[in-house]
Amino acid sequence: MxxxxxxxxxxxxxxxxxxxxxxxxxxxxxxxxxxxxxxxxxxxxxxxxxxxxxxxxxxxxxxxxxxxxxxxxxxxxxxxxxxxxxxxxxxxxxxxxxxxxxxxxxxxxxxxxxxxxxxxxxxxxxxxxxxxxxxxxxxxxxxxxxxxxxxxxxxxSSGESLHKRGYKIATNIAPINEVLAAGLIMLSGWDGQSDFMDPMCGSGTVLIEAAMIACNIPPNLMRNEFGFERWGDWDVDLFEKIEESLLSKTRDFHHKIMGFDKSPSAVEKATQNVENAKLEDFIYIKHEDFFKTQKGGEEHLHMVFNPPYGERLDIEMETFYSSIGSTLKHKYPGTNAWMISSNLEALKHVGLRPSRKIKLFNAKLEARFSKYEMYAGTKKTHKLEAKND
CATH class of the missing domain: 3.30.2130.30 (VC0802-like)
Structure with missing residues (x-):
């Protein structure tokens, strides 16, 4: 040692x-x-x-x-x-x-x-x-x-920041950092044992990180270079051995990862990034306005998303966040929805009580990562069923 x-x-x-x-x-x-x-x-x-x-x-x-x-x-x-x-x-x-x-x-x-x-x-x-x-x-x-x-x-030893995974070739106005996306999914407790959705997927970062977590794919396989590759003691044989060892631990994934976005250009960029990450077998992206959708099937759904905060996008925030709450409440039963936002005022208009709130930062913006549990039936019925199990 x-x-x-x-x-x-x-x-x-x-x-x-x-x-x-x-x-x-x-x-x-x-x-x-x-x-x-x-x-x-x-x-x-x-x-x-x-x-x-x-x-x-x-x-x-x-x-x-x-x-x-x-x-x-x-x-x-x-x-x-x-x-x-x-x-x-x-x-x-x-x-x-x-x-x-x-x-x-x-x-x-x-x-x-x-x-x-x-x-x-x-x-x-x-x-x-x-x-x-x-x-x-x-x-x-x-x-x-x-x-x-x-x-x-x-x-x-890293060189460029490790959030630069290497798969992202196209981005939107307010892209989420890859490390932040991975951390949010991990904080949300998603374990790859259910369907996953990002209803406002932008350039697809959350979807890609979710697929890599589900399949246990090392996140930085696609990087062009690490800082240590220019060091005098760089050992390419050892590096390849480590790489093989990590790749041998990948696993199968038997659920769906879905992304919606109402912007056609975002859907196009997300699709490009997913293909670049070679994860198109696991991720399905559709041009949809989340507020006009509803959950398909009875299976549990896990949702993680990064809605607009109003920092760089011109949206009527109170109405927008209120629509998020009503869509979740009426159209997405049996869903755990996690949402990050730095617009702490707009969050009050979701109209749902979060079961958890975690303080984080998105770049320099103080944010809250909130969990909303949507039950199939009423919350009271859900509690009675849990009691009787």
Whole structure:
């Protein structure tokens, strides 16, 4: 186990428990929950596995140094002392990102610049050459996290954010982040044992993430590249072995995943994305206005959707949200409907009492993820039946 090292998986607010559970299921050790992140221990192969297989992680970082910093010059000196030649060639390329918390360091771009200077100056002093900055495709992506006076320097093993799965080729006005979509489905408790619907499916992200969860398909199989593929210790044979191992755990799915949207262009984009994800055998998309539909059959239906919030779409929100409530109530018996919205005022007009409400963020917007349970018959009848079972 001497090849094990500590890593940090970053996530969205409210998904920390989900991510910790995912990590444990994958086989991580020493899993510890923080705010918007979970730390864990594993080896290089597990780092590959975490990037390929985690649905709710945005980044997998490998910390290489921790120290106290009092000002920018102190930061420069301590970063300059790190043996960067162990991680990067003098003719390579780098990019630096910084997140700051506290009053001493307040300008993330300046911290990134100072870090970059410290690294390139070390190479120039030692070899006369210096690495270049490449913000798009660097050989090494470096993450600086300063919490008040404590600085953690990490290598970003993911490269681009892990929400960029690789299947999305067409998007709408307000697309949902893939990590957010996967986390919502997992929070809703859907286990692939019933039909699933997104009645306002947009570009199909929720549907695709649901199908991957149902079939246990690793979420990041379609990505072009991970950050670690440019590292000096990149092991393609080990990566392919990990990939095969994850693929061997896929499972059959015997229910339906359905998507509606009243916009023909959204239906077209969703269909393209589903085909690109090679999931057309599992997902059915139809050009429909949800408010004019009704549930087919007696089977239980699980619904997760992301309706317009009014941020970027011009809709009469009170009427719209009221229509959501009445459609669910009168047309969708036997349904658990989960809906995320940052329009907290409009949510009051749904006219249904949620059985659960979870505080989350969609980008920087504070949102609520609400569950509405639609019973077949009255709620009273449902309770009596449950009592008699």
């Amino acid at each position: 001497e090849n094990n090292f500590k890593m940090v998986a970053k996530t969205l607010f409210g998904f920390e428990e989900l991510l910790a559970k995912e990590l444990k299921q994958l086989g991580a050790q020493a899993v510890t929950i923080g705010v918007r992140h979970v730390s864990f221990v594993g080896d290089k192969g597990f780092m590959y596995k975490a990037n390929l297989g985690l649905r709710t992680a945005i980044k997998i970082l490998k910390p290489i140094a921790k120290f106290k910093v009092i000002n920018e010059n102190d930061l420069y000196n301590k970063v300059n002392a790190i043996p960067w030649e162990n991680y990067l060639k003098s003719d390579g390329s780098l990019a630096v990102g910084a997140t700051l918390n506290g009053d001493t360091f307040t300008h993330s771009q300046y911290v990134s610049l100072k870090t970059k200077d410290a690294i390139v100056d070390r190479f120039r002093d030692q070899t006369g050459e210096r690495p270049n900055v490449d913000l798009r495709f660097p050989d090494l992506k470096i993450d600086i996290h300063i919490d008040r006076h404590f600085c953690t320097v990490s290598l970003d």
